Amino acid sequence: MRNPLSDRIVQIKPSGIRKFFDIVSEMPDAISLGVGEPDFDTPWHIRDEGIYSLEKGRTFYTSNLGLKELREEICKYLARRFDLHYDCQNEVIVTVGGSEAIDIALRTMINPGDEVIIPQPSYVSYEPCAILANAKPVILNLKAENEFRLTAQELEDAITERTKVLILPFPNNPTGAIMERADLEAIARVIIQHDLFVISDEIYAELSYKGKHVSIAQIPGMKERTVLINGFSKSYAMTGWRLGYACAPQRITEQMFKIHQFAIMCAPTTSQYAAIEALKNGDGDVERMREQYNQRRRYLVHAFEEMGLPCFEPFGAFYIFPCIREFHMTSDEFATRFLEEEKVAVVPGTAFGDCGEGFLRISYAYSLENLKVAIGRLERFVKRLKAQQGRDV
Amino acid sequence: MREELLRIIERNSRIDLKELAVILGAEEIDVVNEMAAMEAEGIICGYHTLIDWEKTSIEKVSALIEVRVTPQRGQGFDRIAERIYKYPEVNAVYLISGGFDLLVTLEGKSLKEVSAFVSDKLAPLESVLSTATHFILKKYKDHGTILTRQYEDQREKVSP
Numbered sequence: 278m279r280n281p282l283s284d285r286i287v288q289i290k291p292s293g294i295r296k297f298f299d300i301v302s303e304m305p306d307a308i309s310l311g312v313g314e315p316d317f318d319t320p321w322h323i324r325d326e327g328i329y330s331l332e333k334g335r336t337f338y339t340s341n342l343g344l345k346e347l348r349e350e351i352c353k354y355l356a357r358r359f360d361l362h363y364d365c366q367n368e369v370i371v372t373v374g375g376s377e378a379i380d381i382a383l384r385t386m387i388n389p390g391d392e393v394i395i396p397q398p399s400y401v402s403y404e405p406c407a408i409l410a411n412a413k414p415v416i417l418n419l420k421a422e423n424e425f426r427l428t429a430q431e432l433e434d435a436i437t438e439r440t441k442v443l444i445l446p447f448p449n450n451p452t453g454a455i456m457e458r459a460d461l462e463a464i465a466r467v468i469i470q471h472d473l474f475v476i477s478d479e480i481y482a483e484l485s486y487k488g489k490h491v492s493i494a495q496i497p498g499m500k501e502r503t504v505l506i507n508g509f510s511k512s513y514a515m516t517g518w519r520l521g522y523a524c525a526p527q528r529i530t531e532q533m534f535k536i537h538q539f540a541i542m543c544a545p546t547t548s549q550y551a552a553i554e555a556l557k558n559g560d561g562d563v564e565r566m567r568e569q570y571n572q573r574r575r576y577l578v579h580a581f582e583e584m585g586l587p588c589f590e591p592f593g594a595f596y597i598f599p600c601i602r603e604f605h606m607t608s609d610e611f612a613t614r615f616l617e618e619e620k621v622a623v624v625p626g627t628a629f630g631d632c633g634e635g636f637l638r639i640s641y642a643y644s645l646e647n648l649k650v651a652i653g654r655l656e657r658f659v660k661r662l663k664a665q666q667g668r669d670v
Numbered sequence: 671m672r673e674e675l676l677r678i679i680e681r682n683s684r685i686d687l688k689e690l691a692v693i694l695g696a697e698e699i700d701v702v703n704e705m706a707a708m709e710a711e712g713i714i715c716g717y718h719t720l721i722d723w724e725k726t727s728i729e730k731v732s733a734l735i736e737v738r739v740t741p742q743r744g745q746g747f748d749r750i751a752e753r754i755y756k757y758p759e760v761n762a763v764y765l766i767s768g769g770f771d772l773l774v775t776l777e778g779k780s781l782k783e784v785s786a787f788v789s790d791k792l793a794p795l796e797s798v799l800s801t802a803t804h805f806i807l808k809k810y811k812d813h814g815t816i817l818t819r820q821y822e823d824q825r826e827k828v829s830p
Contacts, residue, residue, distance in 0.1 A: 298828040311828035401830045450830075568674060572693035579692045622828055645693070 289408060292401045293628035297612065301622045309622040310651050313450060315514035315595070316642045320562040323513060323555045330550035337546065341538045343371025343522070344549045350556035351522055355507075359482075359492050361500070367527040370537055371544045375480045375508040375521035376402060381536040382476045382504045382523060383410040383442070391441040396427050397630025398598075398638075399446040400478065413439070418632035421600060424589045425454035429463040436467070442474050445493055448481035451629045451638035452598040453574075453591020458491045465496040475503045480521070483512035483563050486571045487592040494524075501526050504533075509548075511594075512563050513555045518548035570595050573641040573648055580652045584659055595642045598626065602635040604662050612637060618661075619654040671696055675704060676713070681814075683717040722817045724809070730777055732761075732809075733784050735792065736802040737772040747771060750797045759787060770802070781805065 348365040355361040372378040389411040396417045407414040417435045419425040447456040482490040494503040508521025581588045588599040608625035626633025691698040708714045723730045755763040762775040778784040
């Protein structure tokens with residue numbers, strides 16, 4: 278038989294998180310700080326609207342772009358929260374999660390051999406999606422000393438004459454880093470000077486704890502160069518509903534639309550009705566959840582300080598990214614031993630790029646009570662390691 | 671800080687003060703002072719415990735009683751409300767809008783005890799016109815807490 282597989286897909290590495298997932302699944306009593314999704318249930322009024330839409334028999338396809346009312350609400354929301362003004366008829370596509378938006382944005386903008394700059398550590402799907410879109414991914418290693426923000430100099434250094442697109446993943450998974458207005462203004466100058474485009478993944482926009490999130494599309498001259506990606510998963514605790522959206526200038530969205538139309542048809546109808554309710558009446562839910570994440574965040578920052586584990590203060594998403602270099606272990610070894618000895622799952626930083634080596638991603642999408650138990654175990658583990666190191670010296 | 675502080679202790683009044691300060695991003699001394707001030711102002715009225723008596727072996731009966739009253743000149747409903755809330759077996763007294771005036775919640779050891787309270791003490795009060803007693807059969811949710819369900823984390827243990 279002939280090889281049924283494409284060479285390109287075979288050479289893509291499976292997600293580093295997968296391997297860790299398999300180990301954890303065999304330990305039923307392990308507790309986890311490893312998830313990348315909210316612990317809250319979707320607020321009931323939103324779920325109820327989904328149920329109601331089913332009762333009403335709204336079980337058909339929607340228009341390819343998504344329900345008009347939903348697109349209108351998305352535009353109102355972006356205007357209300359970020360002073361961003363998109364035309365709901367021509368500049369918005371409702372997608373199956375932010376993930377689909379990343380994929381179709383890349384496939385729409387890339388010609389073979391174009392370079393896409395991907396800052397890492399970052400979400401696992403940018404690089405494979407870029408490869409599948411025929412791009413040449415150029416990895417840009419963010420640095421702990423910059424609190425994992427992207428600097429203009431770093432960007433400048435990564436640009437070649439083939440560079441076309443920058444992926445901008447802030448607030449960041451896994452580091453919790455954010456980009457403030459001044460940071461964005463600095464890189465915007467470089468982007469405009471080199472005539473680049475930006476795919477800005479702002480799925481964690483609502484989970485910012487140092488003032489309101491600023492989108493790169495708000496920086497003058499940037500909206501026309503930006504594909505803005507957002508969605509409902511993190512802000513409204515709606516991961517399983519699989520609903521996101523992309524906003525961009527019409528000449529980009531009308532081409533993205535073709536891929537979306539042929540590959541997806543439309544985002545799930547039930548989820549779209551629920552999402553309308555989320556945008557209309559969910560601001561209070563978002564605020565309530567953000568407040569609780571923020572309390573946990575402060576608790577963890579304090580706990581790591583007490584433990585003496587170096588860690589910059591993260592101001593976004595629901596992750597904290599402590600450094601474990603002092604123990605002379607790889608992130609993988611540390612996470613594996615911590616799991617085996619203390620039965621707590623954390624994700625090695627390397628799952629999000631090679632430059633995540635020496636770091637761990639710890640999620641605080643858990644109740645304070647759960648966090649306390651897990652952090653107690655981490656403290657015990659770290660003490661033990663330090664005592665062992667003391668003996669070895 | 672007040673609003674967030676109140677939201678936290680409303681859910682968990684036993685939280686350690688030091689920890690409370692950490693999660694609020696405030697100094698412990700400021701939290702202590704703020705709580706003392708709110709106690710003095712009567713904003714914080716107590717630190718109670720939510721108990722699901724159903725799960726104990728102690729028998730308890732709770733009832734909601736709708737009470738219609740004639741308000742008294744110059745004192746409105748306050749005087750009659752006071753006469754009712756002074757009984758220790760009364761848990762709560764609310765003045766409400768709608769078809770009746772006062773909603774009284776009550777706890778007793780048995781159906782008999784609650785009935786006796788209504789017929790011997792509440793109903794004979796001068797300004798009480800009528801009462802309607804509703805016994806509570808099951809508490810599903812109380813003080814914002816669901817009593818019938820244990821939280822179970824259904825998420826995958828590790829996800830990107």
